[in-house]
Amino acid sequence: MLFRRLVAALVVLGVLAAVSVPAALGQKEKEKTKDKGKKKDKDKKKKGKGAEDEDKGDEDKKAGPALKWKFEKGKTFYQKMTTVTKQTMKVMNNDVNQTQDQTFYFSWTPTKVDNDKGTAIIEQEIIGVAMKIEIGGSTISYDSTKDATANNPLGDFFKALVGSKFTITLNTRDYKVTKMDGRKEFIQKLTAANPGMKQLLETILSEEALKEMAEPTFAVVPPKAGDKKWTRKTTLNMGPIGTYENTYNYTLEKTSGASDKQTAQIKVETVLNYKEPGDAAGQGGLPFKIKSAKLKSKNPSGTVTFDMSKGRVEKSKMNLELTGTLQIEIGGQTTPVDLSQTQESTVQTYDDNPLPKKGK
Numbered sequence: 001m002l003f004r005r006l007v008a009a010l011v012v013l014g015v016l017a018a019v020s021v022p023a024a025l026g027q028k029e030k031e032k033t034k035d036k037g038k039k040k041d042k043d044k045k046k047k048g049k050g051a052e053d054e055d056k057g058d059e060d061k062k063a064g065p066a067l068k069w070k071f072e073k074g075k076t077f078y079q080k081m082t083t084v085t086k087q088t089m090k091v092m093n094n095d096v097n098q099t100q101d102q103t104f105y106f107s108w109t110p111t112k113v114d115n116d117k118g119t120a121i122i123e124q125e126i127i128g129v130a131m132k133i134e135i136g137g138s139t140i141s142y143d144s145t146k147d148a149t150a151n152n153p154l155g156d157f158f159k160a161l162v163g164s165k166f167t168i169t170l171n172t173r174d175y176k177v178t179k180m181d182g183r184k185e186f187i188q189k190l191t192a193a194n195p196g197m198k199q200l201l202e203t204i205l206s207e208e209a210l211k212e213m214a215e216p217t218f219a220v221v222p223p224k225a226g227d228k229k230w231t232r233k234t235t236l237n238m239g240p241i242g243t244y245e246n247t248y249n250y251t252l253e254k255t256s257g258a259s260d261k262q263t264a265q266i267k268v269e270t271v272l273n274y275k276e277p278g279d280a281a282g283q284g285g286l287p288f289k290i291k292s293a294k295l296k297s298k299n300p301s302g303t304v305t306f307d308m309s310k311g312r313v314e315k316s317k318m319n320l321e322l323t324g325t326l327q328i329e330i331g332g333q334t335t336p337v338d339l340s341q342t343q344e345s346t347v348q349t350y351d352d353n354p355l356p357k358k359g360k
Helices: 002-020 034-061 153-161 183-193 195-204 207-217
Strands: 077-091 094-114 119-135 138-143 165-171 176-181 229-237 243-256 263-275 289-307 312-330 333-350
Touching: 119 153, 138 153, 153 183, 165 183, 165 207, 176 207, 183 195, 207 229, 263 312, 289 333
Parallel strands: none
Antiparallel strands: 077 094, 077 333, 094 119, 119 138, 119 165, 165 176, 229 243, 243 263, 263 289, 289 312, 312 333
């Protein structure tokens, strides 16, 4: 019984973490052309290594092109976000393999844009959800685009997500989310589907947490026009689940395309630090308590492409590995959990609604 409860709780924890923690958009790609290499060699022979280093420094100081979000009142764009997470856990000498395949469909509609004040109010809506979890030989699934869906607690939870709306107030000068409305209605919908999760959701889905989840969507452009390198930091406190500290180091690598279809390629080096909640956080309605955790992220890689003509992210892809050990207390007993996880996240932006029609 203890083992089953613990594994079931970890599944819920994994789902909530995947839904709540913002996807990091990143890339690490090195590109060298023959012409550039020849020019470098020629300059090196002519001016020497010191002059070459000086030229490199001057090149880094050159301002990059202006990367800026463009918002037009009433003009909606759509995003499809897919995340595949594979976990291997060892719990009480039992190996537990789990795969989560999640797809979210979002619509983004600017309802008010004030360029003089540097603000934009944007309505975000979850218009579709597809979820499949495979664990221990069992499969749990839900797909809002299908006429018939599985009848299970997690299915009811994800069904409640569809149609949820948030109103985001964005500072368009530094791309900080200053206000996030819709929290109360969101929690009411989720707890109606699963009343037992009310205490947990009230704790982890604070207004500040929702702002932190939304902000990385807009943080892929520099707060200062022309910057080629910039850094963003976010702290997502999820109470009894723990705190996620993310540092995103952005570098504009190149631009390409014609003036009417110009894109920018941005490298993002992501550092994720996880901190256990501590005794002060309590359990928040969870059937277990995280006593300690040593988790480390590694091998982040991916790509993000920004459409400079349309003023928005065109697509992105991110891969990340997470390994470590947790000490979890359940029923008065402390149990070690060894975790190894890989995650791949992709985001694609559309002018038209990409949501499949039901039944297809």
